[in-house]
Amino acid sequence: MNSLFVEDGNKLESIIDFSRLLKAIKTNWWKITLFAVLMTGLSIPLVLMMTPKYESYASILLKAELINSTTFEKTVDFDSTRGQYYETQYELLKSRRVVEKVVEDLKLYEKPEFIDGLDINSHSIEQRKEKSIKYVFEHMSILPIRKTQLVSIGFEAKNAQYAADVANGIVKVFIDFSIEDNNQANSKVIAFLQQQVDDTHAQLKQKEKDLNAFLKRENLINFYGVDGLPSKKLTLLSEDLATARAQRISIESLYNIVRKYQKGDLIDLMSIPDVSRHPNIENIRQMLTDQRTVLSDLEKRYGPKHERVIQARAQLVILENQSNQLIKEIAEGIKDQYNAAVFKEKQLQAEVDKNAQGFHLLGVQKTQYDNMMDDIAHTRSLYNKLLQRLNETKVNNQFTESTTKSIDAAMVPKNPTKPNKSLLIIVVAIMSLLIAVMLVVIVAALNNKIMTxxxxxxxxxxxxxxxxxxxxxxxxxxxxxxxxxxxxxxxxxxxxxxxxxxxxxxxxxxxxxxxxxxxxxxxxxxxxxxxxxxxxxxxxxxxxxxxxxxxxxxxxxxxxxxxxxxxxxxxxxxxxxxxxxxxxxxxxxxxxxxxxxxxxxxxxxxxxxxxxxxxxxxxxxxxxxxxxxxxxxxxxxxxxxxxxxxxxxxxxxxxxxxxxxxxxxxxxxxxxxxxxxxxxxxxxxxxxxxxxxxxxxxxxxx
Missing domain, CATH: 3.40.50.300 (P-loop containing nucleotide triphosphate hydrolases)
Known part of the structure; x- marks a missing residue:
């Protein structure tokens, strides 16, 4: 059974007994109070001897974008929406480049406060500058104002005037550096663009010269271009060939019909529209119709053997013979037209083939010519763009601005901000109490003995x-x-x-x-x-x-x-x-x-x-x-x-x-x-x- 007491005791031993600690504090309250009083009393002379320090703050605005004075694209631009933009500006404000310039402009290396006891005569100017730079780094402060683009730039110094001068100096140097950086960037861009314009213009002139030499060497100079005349000639021949082929096909069908009807009675050719619409055929057909009418009337009046009937019949035979002869002549004419159309088509086809072969040989030269023309066109386009950008940059360079704007200048403080002697004495008293309480608590916690x-x-x-x-x-x-x-x-x-x-x-x-x-x-x-x-x-x-x-x-x-x-x-x-x-x-x-x-x-x-x-x-x-x-x-x-x-x-x-x-x-x-x-x-x-x-x-x- 006693083992249960031991186990419970081990568990309880691992638990912190706060009541015991509080009792220890209560028991030793007079020791705690005495310690706090002694420590506070000893600290008062030290606090009163502390050197007062002054702080002065200037405020600036970090611009979200620069003013666009023209409609041209700006040479120097930035994206303030990037998460690291403002953090980068804060670090630039604290950069050694800015601090060195402030030390140089204000000659801080000649002021005893900034060189921390260094003898002006026994130490070099480089040593004093380095000491001054270190002092400025230690006492400057960059405080971004939350949820704004404003930044407070402060400086702490033993001299109130120095505090204001250094804070304003940091703002001035940072703004000057911003403008200087923009100007340098614009100048570099202008120089670069000018060089590119000159190089591109020289390339354009050389390429045009090479093109003229190529045209002259290949005898391709003409009003219609490299392939203008051959192309036009081939086009016309192709059109004539198409027309001739259409004519040949048209007359070929008529010719085939004529050949078919020639095997039978020639009078059957009269049923062909192209033959029947012939003016002579129409006349003779009219004459045959009239003669048959006359013959029919005479036979009715005089009978088939009358002399006038015989004459009329003879006249009809003559007209029929003339009609057959005319049909033969028309058929021969159609044949001649067909042969002429076939011959013309063959002649035009041969001419087209001849010109097409020569045109294919011209394709290599045409390709080289087109490539040279495209290269010249691209170079000319690039030259025009570079020249336009150069002129725009020169116009934009006439107006420069800083990415930072000064809002409030640092004023010379009238009262020191450090040390707050009353507050320090109170803090010492509180800390003494806390330390004394902590010591009592530690001693009580380490005391594992049974007291009560x-x-x-x-x-x-x-x-x-x-x-x-x-x-x-x-x-x-x-x-x-x-x-x-x-x-x-x-x-x-x-x-x-x-x-x-x-x-x-x-x-x-x-x-x-x-x-x-x-x-x-x-x-x-x-x-x-x-x-x-x-x-x-x-x-x-x-x-x-x-x-x-x-x-x-x-x-x-x-x-x-x-x-x-x-x-x-x-x-x-x-x-x-x-x-x-x-x-x-x-x-x-x-x-x-x-x-x-x-x-x-x-x-x-x-x-x-x-x-x-x-x-x-x-x-x-x-x-x-x-x-x-x-x-x-x-x-x-x-x-x-x-x-x-x-x-x-x-x-x-x-x-x-x-x-x-x-x-x-x-x-x-x-x-x-x-x-x-x-x-x-x-x-x-x-x-x-x-x-x-x-x-x-x-x-x-x-």
């Missing part, structure tokens, strides 16, 4: 049974109080009496069935013998109690009661004496002394008869209080723990750390620990009601 009964529960996980105040001697001649003195002088040591009764009440409230209770401590001299006696006395009020001295190595109880020469526990184990005859009766309880030690304590504590003796004592007494050695002394207490039902741990206030106590409890993990009793508690650490509001008594050290 509250620590027993929080840091060890044990029940709090009680606390006993520490009695201090009034003089150095006073002797150390014995256990017997404390028991006999209950009035004089009323606090001990009240505390022991409080422990009795706590033990009864626990309702533990433990009958044999061991009283021990982690180390020696923590007062466990006194506490065991006081507990035995308080329990003997209502119960039959036996107090046993089992501290075989240092039997302080046996010595305190003056029975060191009498027989006791050891004699009962190794002699013939009965246990009852060895128990001494004290005014408060029965006491079993140690007896005469003739063997090793470890041998005595491992005697099998010891357990039987305890069983006999259990029958005679309600409670048996056992005073044991310290846990750290050998293995005696561990062996004794096998004979008892429970244990009580006596802890001296502000003596042992919680870790030592937890290690001791770990060794007694097999028995029930009823709780802890805090002994030798300083008055300022008392917490239980038994020790509060007691009448004043004489203090004696335990």
């Amino acid at each position: 009964v509250r620590d027993i529960g929080k840091r060890l996980g044990l029940n709090v049974l009680g606390e006993f105040k520490c009695y201090k001697p009034e003089t150095k001649d006073m002797l150390k109080m014995t256990v017997k003195d404390a028991l006999e002088n209950s009035v004089k040591y009323s606090a001990l009496e009240a505390a022991s009764l409080g422990v009795r009440s706590q033990l009864l409230l626990l309702k533990s069935e433990a009958q044999v209770i061991a009283v021990t401590s982690a180390t020696q001299a923590e007062g466990k013998s006194l506490i065991s006696s006081l507990i035995a006395k308080s329990m003997a009020i209502d119960f039959k109690v036996l107090l046993i001295d089992m501290n075989l190595r240092q039997p302080s109880l046996t010595q305190s009661f003056g029975v060191e020469d009498e027989k006791g526990l050891i004699d009962a184990l190794y002699g013939d004496n009965s246990m009852k005859s060895l128990i001494t009766t004290q005014p408060w309880f029965d006491f079993l002394p140690m007896g005469s030690l003739s063997r090793s304590p470890l041998v005595v504590l491992t005697n099998q008869k010891l357990s039987e003796l305890y069983q006999d004592l259990r029958q005679e007494y309600d409670y048996i209080i056992v005073d044991t050695p310290a846990i750290s002394d050998h293995k005696d207490t561990v062996l004794i723990s096998q004979l008892v039902d429970a244990g009580i741990l006596v802890i001296e206030s502000n003596y042992n750390s919680a870790n030592i106590l937890l290690e001791g409890l770990e060794q007694l993990k097999d028995i029930q620990m009823l709780g802890g009793v805090l002994n030798k508690v300083d008055d300022k650490h008392l917490e239980l009601n038994e020790n509060l509001n007691l009448p004043t008594v004489e203090d004696i050290i335990l």
Whole structure:
């Protein structure tokens, strides 16, 4: 069961107890106050001797864009929307280039404040300039105003005039550098464009000269261009060929029809539209029609054999013969037209083929000519653009502006800004208080010792049974109080009496069935013998109690009661004496002394008869209080723990750390620990009601 207390104690030990820290601060408040007062008092002369410093600020505007004085594209431009633009401007304001120029313009290297004690005569101007530059860097400030394009430029100096002059100097130099950079950029662009214009113009002239030489060498100079005349001629021939081919196709179809009808009766050719529409055919057809009409009338009037009928018939035959002859002539004419069309087409085709072959040979020259013309056109276009850009840049260069505008000039400050002596003194006072509090807290945090009964529960996980105040001697001649003195002088040591009764009440409230209770401590001299006696006395009020001295190595109880020469526990184990005859009766309880030690304590504590003796004592007494050695002394207490039902741990206030106590409890993990009793508690650490509001008594050290 005790292992649970140890585990709980280890867990609680790892938790920060803020109440303990606060109590330490409360207890040492006067030390904290004294430290703060002393530190503040010492700092006041130093603060009053501090050199005043002045600060002056100028403000500038970082332009988002430059004014466009013309419609031409600007040579120098910037994009203020980039995330790094304003950060770059801030760094440029702090650049060495600007600071060096300010130092040079204001001759700061001749002012003692800026050269920090350097002798003007013994140090070179370069050394003094470098010192001045370093001083300006250390005391200048660039403060961008949030969510604006404004920047405050400040300077701190011991001289108010210097503070304003340097701040304004930084603004002036930065603006001048901005204008100078723009002018230099424009000049470089103009020089570059002028060189490009000259080079491009020379290239253009040379290319035109090369083109003329090529045309002359290839005999290609003409009004129509390199391929103008051949192309036009070929075009006309192609058009004539197309016309001739169309005519040939048209007359060929007519010719084929004529050939077809020539195989039959020639009169059938009259049905062909091109033949029937011939003027002569139309006339002769009309004449044939008229003659047939006349013949028909004469036959009706005179009969077929009449002379006039015969003449009319002969006339009709003549007309028919003429008609056939005319048809033959027309057919021959169509044939001649077809042959002529075929011949013309062949002639034109041959001419087109001839000219096309020559035109293909001209293509290589035409390609070279076109390439040269394109090159000249591109060069001329580039030349015109460069010349235009050069003229635009020259116009733009007549108006230059800075990317920065001065808004407010730095004014000479009337009052110093540093140091704020009142504030510094207050800060020193506050810091002194904080440091003192911190030291107290650190000391309290590092102090792992059990100070109050509250620590027993929080840091060890044990029940709090009680606390006993520490009695201090009034003089150095006073002797150390014995256990017997404390028991006999209950009035004089009323606090001990009240505390022991409080422990009795706590033990009864626990309702533990433990009958044999061991009283021990982690180390020696923590007062466990006194506490065991006081507990035995308080329990003997209502119960039959036996107090046993089992501290075989240092039997302080046996010595305190003056029975060191009498027989006791050891004699009962190794002699013939009965246990009852060895128990001494004290005014408060029965006491079993140690007896005469003739063997090793470890041998005595491992005697099998010891357990039987305890069983006999259990029958005679309600409670048996056992005073044991310290846990750290050998293995005696561990062996004794096998004979008892429970244990009580006596802890001296502000003596042992919680870790030592937890290690001791770990060794007694097999028995029930009823709780802890805090002994030798300083008055300022008392917490239980038994020790509060007691009448004043004489203090004696335990």
